[in-house]
Amino acid sequence: MAGPFAVGIDLGGTNIKAALVSRTGGLVVDCSADTEAHFGPERILDNIARLVQDLARRSPEPVVGVGIGSPGTIDLARTTVLAPPNFPGWEKIHMGDALASRLGPLAGVVIVENDANAAALGSAHYGAGSAFESFIMVTLGTGVGGAIIYGRRIFRGASGGAGEIGHMTIDYEGPMARSGVAGAIEAYIGQRFLSRHARYRLMNRGDSAIHRMANYDLHGITPKMLHEAAVEGDEGAIEVLAWAGHKLGVVLGSAVNLLDIRKVIVGGGLSAAGDYILDSARRSIVRYVTPGLQEGIEILRETRGNEVGMLGAAHLVFEWLDDRKGQAAT
Amino acid sequence: MAGPFAVGIDLGGTNIKAALVSRTGGLVVDCSADTEAHFGPERILDNIARLVQDLARRSPEPVVGVGIGSPGTIDLARTTVLAPPNFPGWEKIHMGDALASRLGPLAGVVIVENDANAAALGSAHYGAGSAFESFIMVTLGTGVGGAIIYGRRIFRGASGGAGEIGHMTIDYEGPMARSGVAGAIEAYIGQRFLSRHARYRLMNRGDSAIHRMANYDLHGITPKMLHEAAVEGDEGAIEVLAWAGHKLGVVLGSAVNLLDIRKVIVGGGLSAAGDYILDSARRSIVRYVTPGLQEGIEILRETRGNEVGMLGAAHLVFEWLDDRKGQAAT
Structure with a gap:
């Protein structure tokens, strides 16, 4: 299976779903964990980081980055998640910083998007x-x-x-x-x-x-x-x-x-x-x-069910790659 | 007043409004004519062509093109106007061909857009x-x-x-x-x-x-x-x-x-x-x-009133120039 590879995260109130995704081959492997939202944001971030670590290790080559579909308000730069409903104690978290402090450079670029938008992007590239x-x-x-x-x-x-x-x-x-x-x-x-x-x-x-x-x-x-x-x-x-x-x-x-x-x-x-x-x-x-x-x-x-959330989140990273190439060309 | 220059046409059921527009200076001069829709599409096209000719002659340099805000359905390529309501006999007209056959190369590139879209574009660049x-x-x-x-x-x-x-x-x-x-x-x-x-x-x-x-x-x-x-x-x-x-x-x-x-x-x-x-x-x-x-x-x-229709129509031509430059760069 050819690269590039990215990790897609679908952050929900109950579960965190995560997948290693190949641009050309789609979903390689997926896993999930309880969100444990009631333990507060640090625990949620630890849980996300552990899933990313597991999947990054199983990738044939270093992952380009991590895309995250999340509830709550996402800033225009797509780095920060603001007050997701039903996530007590979560005010404003810069997801790139949160993952970098836990994983170092392993996670690569981190891009956040509204969960509905991520699912739609997944449908656009891998679904109906x-x-x-x-x-x-x-x-x-x-x-x-x-x-x-x-x-x-x-x-x-x-x-x-x-x-x-x-x-x-x-x-x-x-x-x-x-x-x-x-x-x-x-x-x-x-x-x-x-x-x-x-x-x-x-x-x-x-x-x-x-x-x-x-x-x-x-x-x-x-x-x-x-x-x-x-x-x-x-x-x-x-x-x-x-x-x-x-x-x-x-x-x-x-x-x-x-x-x-x-x-x-x-x-x-x-x-x-x-x-x-x-x-x-x-x-x-x-x-x-x-x-x-x-x-x-x-x-x-939608024919891919909930998978489109993870797939679209990963695709945020592939889009980022395209945009960087586009900018380099001009 | 510096160029480039374009002609913007606001085609209405009663009047045709036309303006010579400078990209940097806005509206240079405008004029209008009765649409005479009841005489059929050929007459309407003659009336548009005469306005374009008048304005192109008054331009300090050859106009880059003509933008037209029109009622009716516009095709995706923005060349053709389909069955505008209250224009009897008008089925499907390719506006570039219609003006070229009347004016030769004088009109330059011809771009058509829905009249509401043209007015909005005018507002975006010259209005509120x-x-x-x-x-x-x-x-x-x-x-x-x-x-x-x-x-x-x-x-x-x-x-x-x-x-x-x-x-x-x-x-x-x-x-x-x-x-x-x-x-x-x-x-x-x-x-x-x-x-x-x-x-x-x-x-x-x-x-x-x-x-x-x-x-x-x-x-x-x-x-x-x-x-x-x-x-x-x-x-x-x-x-x-x-x-x-x-x-x-x-x-x-x-x-x-x-x-x-x-x-x-x-x-x-x-x-x-x-x-x-x-x-x-x-x-x-x-x-x-x-x-x-x-x-x-x-x-x-909107503070510019109906002028935004003509201004936006002309701006279609300036946008076309930008896009051409953008393509040349990549």
Whole structure:
């Protein structure tokens, strides 16, 4: 397997996933560790460093660097992670310095990126997005994440925060999600909100298999249950997922109007509910796009699952190599 | 005044506006002609060619080229204009060929761009947008137009159609505008829709000055009347314009979430109603943006008025020069 090689890290609230990636061959080997966020940032950094060390040692040649997809706010220079939610005690950490002090020069260059952006970049080079120059990525999970790939690169916006699809409104007088934005799409299809909608909607439908699945307490409804019930042909569950897909189509339609990027890749846990949501989104998106931009609209599922996070993080390093060569040439 | 020089054309349904532009000095001289769209495309092209010829002759040195901001669909290569609305008989015209056949080499390189994009580029280099690397431009007139400037360049999307802010929805079950998109912002603040809203809202407010201004037939309400009445302190008119501004803020908030571009320049006829609309938009936009992206949001009026259309069109030629130099260097 030919180089160059880089390490890609997907830093999550529960796990840290890490992979050694070859530019030409993709994922070589991966491993993971508990994040142990409750022990504070020094412990998290130790855990990351240990994974990097393991993988760097297994690389056929020195790794060029480490890419990290992280929650929290990333600075424009892509070196520092600011206050990731659910990481107590983490204020502002320069990741390059943190790894250099633990590993010396072993880690090489260190580049940080927003986790949604890293996943989209992974899709662009190793996943479903590799078929397209440009696409919108939306991640359906606890929240609704998003990212924009334009010309196989992350579209970062003026300060690196672009792609917050989850906070786009579809009804200016609608319900509020965490961000305080009325009618934000997350307030409909974020996990908690979707489960609540399902509870209300299925409450008086005793025929739905969801009652049995949730042990007759609808507060326990999960998107996974909805998917399983839908697969069994449960009408109520199918309706709820189609309702969610319709809303998703609305917000994606708005994004297509603004960006003229007509390919959408859907990832994240809820994307497992697949076509029950996506077929509905495919029907509604077209109704929310101006006729001149409707041709060629597609909504696809990410095929590489969560791996795109690590792969995209590693690719940050390969992009950095390209940019350095480009600068040397001019 | 130093060169290089280019001609910028703002092709409208009623008038063709043209300017000789110096890269360093801006607008040198401008002129205009009736479009005469009803006589068909050949006549329109003759009219454009005559303006180009007049201006090229007045240039201190041969013009590098002609930039044209046009309605209709522009191809990705920026050479061809497809079916502009209200231009009967115009199917698909290659503008470079059309001008070369009329003027020979006099016109130089010919570059076409969507009129909203051209105006935004003009703002970026000669207008209110020149203070920013990146901004969203929204044009309030008969319709609601939009464009995105990113790194002082037009963000074109995958096929050149980006920036259709007017078709973004703010209420997925809202009223429909021309595009058929439910709740598209144009269905609230496009000229016809805003006038209708004003009619309904002021119908039973005999105290509003609008009744007198519209000769007691509220079907004749124009945005200009609303502005004049607001300046006189008319409560009803002020309320209507604030209502419009609120809606504008909603859709701009969605755009900021997606793009992380926090500066907005507002142009077009209705922008004359200025702060009656914009102050309201400034209050609402923040409520529709996720907290992490709220800092530094600004909504400003374009200060160069309609001139930005011609200026931006000419600037397409200067950009082309830069790109050619860039390619020669690598």
